[in-house]
Amino acid sequence: MEDPAEVRRRVKRIFELRNINLKPDAVTCLADHLKDKTLDEMKEYSRKLVDIFIEKKIDDRPIDVELLKNCLKKDSGKKNNFEVINSVDWKLESSNLKKIEFMDALRMRFMNVKTRIESISLTSIELLYSRTNVSVSILGMLFKEKSDRYFIEDDTGSLRLRMGKAVFEEGIFFEGGIYEFQGMYNNGILNVQEIRLPKLRPETSKIKNSGNWSGSDSVVILSDVWLDDPSVLKMIYKILDGFSHSSPYSFIFCGSFLSPENETKALNIAKKGFEHISNIFREFSESYRQTQFVFVPSASDFPDSTVLPRDELPFKDMYFSDMPNVHFASNPSKFLCRDQTIVVLRDDVIEDICRNAIKAPVDGTKVAKVFCETILSQRHFSPLPVHLAPKILHKDHCFSLCPLPDVLILADQFETFFFQDSGCTILNPGSFARSSFEFLVYYPASRKVEQSSCT
CATH class of the missing domain: 2.40.50.140 (Nucleic acid-binding proteins)
Structure with a gap:
C-alpha cells in the first residue's frame, strides 16, 4: 500500500488540474477512498466525480467532506442502478386490461400498430x-x-x-x-x-443524461454458453480475465447452457456447469464487485419448455447465494440500467418467422435488416401467431415493443448482427459455442456495438 501522504498529494493534484478545489477534509476522505487504486483508476474515478460536481452545479466552489460524501453516494448508486424485471412482474403498459384472452392479445397487437x-x-x-x-x-x-x-x-x-x-x-x-x-x-x-409494412410515427425520444455513463461502461452479451463444454468454460475464464482491468457494467449470458447431446441429462449436468462458473466468478470477485451478471435461459434449458415466457433457472440459491450481483432472469426479461432499458429474448425467432413466411427476402444478406424493420413495424418482437410460436396469452405484452426499449437483444442462432432505428438498438450476439466464440459488446454512452471473439 502506498504512503497515505503520497496518495493525498496525487488526489489533490488530479483535482487541481481539473480546476476543482477540494478542502483538506475532502482530500483526506477521497484519498482513503482511492488508496487501493492505480493512478489511471484514480484519474478515471476523478473524471466521473467531476461530472457529478458539474451536474450538481458545485464545481465552482470549494468541496468539503459533506458535499463529497453526497457525491460519492450518488456515484455508488449510479453504479448499482440495475434492476431485473422478470415476466411475472412485467406490467402491462399499453392497456388497462386485467385479463387477456386470445382475442384480447391479438387486438392489443393490432391496436399497438393502428394507434401509431x-x-x-x-x-x-x-x-x-x-x-x-x-x-x-x-x-x-x-x-x-x-x-x-x-x-x-x-x-x-x-x-x-x-x-x-x-x-x-x-x-x-x-x-x-x-x-x-x-x-x-x-x-x-x-x-x-x-x-x-405499416409505416409508424417516430417515437418521442426521451432525454438521456449523458453523465450517467462513462465511455468505458459496457454490456457484454453472449448466447449459447454451454457450461458442460470445457472449451466454453475456458473461454469464459479468458474473457473475464481480459475484462478484469476495466470491468463492464454487465455480462448477459443467454442459453442454451448445455450442449445438445447433454440436454436429456439436463439437471445433473446443469448443476455441475453452474457450479463451475460460480467458482470462476469467485476467482474474479474483486475485479467484478460492481458488475452485474445475468443468466437468461433458452427453451431447452432445465426444465425445458416450448411455451414463452419461461421462468428463470433455479440455480441462484444453490451456487450464487453469496453473490448479490448475479441474477437469474426469465425469458424474455427486461433490465433497467440507469437511464436505459434493455429487453432480452432467447429464442430462434428469425428462423421461425422466415420458415413460416408467405414472403421473405431471397437475398440472405438482407434478412437481418428486413427482420428488424418488420418487428419494429409490428411493435412486437415475436409476432407469429400462438399456434406457431406458443405463448402464455396473458403475458403476450412481454413481447410488445410499446414503448420501444433502448436495446433489444435477440439471442438467436442466426448470424451475429446489430441494427439501429427509431432510437432502438437491436442486436444478436449469435452463438458463442457454435462459432469461434463470438460475442457483442454494447457501449451505452455512445450506443455503439462492437463485435468480438475469443481465441
Missing part, C-alpha cells in the same frame, strides 16, 4: 360493406383459412383477399402479421395489388 400508424388514408373494413368497385388501403392482420384462402381482420370486421397479383414491398410477411393492403374492393373481396 402514420397514414391517414386507411379505410376501416366495416365502411366497405356498403361500397363496391373502389380503390382502398386497409390496415389488417393477415390470416389463412384451412382452404388456403387468405383474409384480413381489423378492429371492425373481416375481409377475404385475392392475392394472385399482389406485389410485396420489402419486409417479411407471415400469418398473424399486420400490414397495409392496397387494392380494389368489389363484392366482398379485396383484390390486392400491393402489400407493405
Whole structure:
C-alpha cells in the first residue's frame, strides 16, 4: 500500500488540474477512498466525480467532506442502478386490461400498430360493406383459412383477399402479421395489388443524461454458453480475465447452457456447469464487485419448455447465494440500467418467422435488416401467431415493443448482427459455442456495438 501522504498529494493534484478545489477534509476522505487504486483508476474515478460536481452545479466552489460524501453516494448508486424485471412482474403498459384472452392479445397487437400508424388514408373494413368497385388501403392482420384462402381482420370486421397479383414491398410477411393492403374492393373481396409494412410515427425520444455513463461502461452479451463444454468454460475464464482491468457494467449470458447431446441429462449436468462458473466468478470477485451478471435461459434449458415466457433457472440459491450481483432472469426479461432499458429474448425467432413466411427476402444478406424493420413495424418482437410460436396469452405484452426499449437483444442462432432505428438498438450476439466464440459488446454512452471473439 502506498504512503497515505503520497496518495493525498496525487488526489489533490488530479483535482487541481481539473480546476476543482477540494478542502483538506475532502482530500483526506477521497484519498482513503482511492488508496487501493492505480493512478489511471484514480484519474478515471476523478473524471466521473467531476461530472457529478458539474451536474450538481458545485464545481465552482470549494468541496468539503459533506458535499463529497453526497457525491460519492450518488456515484455508488449510479453504479448499482440495475434492476431485473422478470415476466411475472412485467406490467402491462399499453392497456388497462386485467385479463387477456386470445382475442384480447391479438387486438392489443393490432391496436399497438393502428394507434401509431402514420397514414391517414386507411379505410376501416366495416365502411366497405356498403361500397363496391373502389380503390382502398386497409390496415389488417393477415390470416389463412384451412382452404388456403387468405383474409384480413381489423378492429371492425373481416375481409377475404385475392392475392394472385399482389406485389410485396420489402419486409417479411407471415400469418398473424399486420400490414397495409392496397387494392380494389368489389363484392366482398379485396383484390390486392400491393402489400407493405405499416409505416409508424417516430417515437418521442426521451432525454438521456449523458453523465450517467462513462465511455468505458459496457454490456457484454453472449448466447449459447454451454457450461458442460470445457472449451466454453475456458473461454469464459479468458474473457473475464481480459475484462478484469476495466470491468463492464454487465455480462448477459443467454442459453442454451448445455450442449445438445447433454440436454436429456439436463439437471445433473446443469448443476455441475453452474457450479463451475460460480467458482470462476469467485476467482474474479474483486475485479467484478460492481458488475452485474445475468443468466437468461433458452427453451431447452432445465426444465425445458416450448411455451414463452419461461421462468428463470433455479440455480441462484444453490451456487450464487453469496453473490448479490448475479441474477437469474426469465425469458424474455427486461433490465433497467440507469437511464436505459434493455429487453432480452432467447429464442430462434428469425428462423421461425422466415420458415413460416408467405414472403421473405431471397437475398440472405438482407434478412437481418428486413427482420428488424418488420418487428419494429409490428411493435412486437415475436409476432407469429400462438399456434406457431406458443405463448402464455396473458403475458403476450412481454413481447410488445410499446414503448420501444433502448436495446433489444435477440439471442438467436442466426448470424451475429446489430441494427439501429427509431432510437432502438437491436442486436444478436449469435452463438458463442457454435462459432469461434463470438460475442457483442454494447457501449451505452455512445450506443455503439462492437463485435468480438475469443481465441
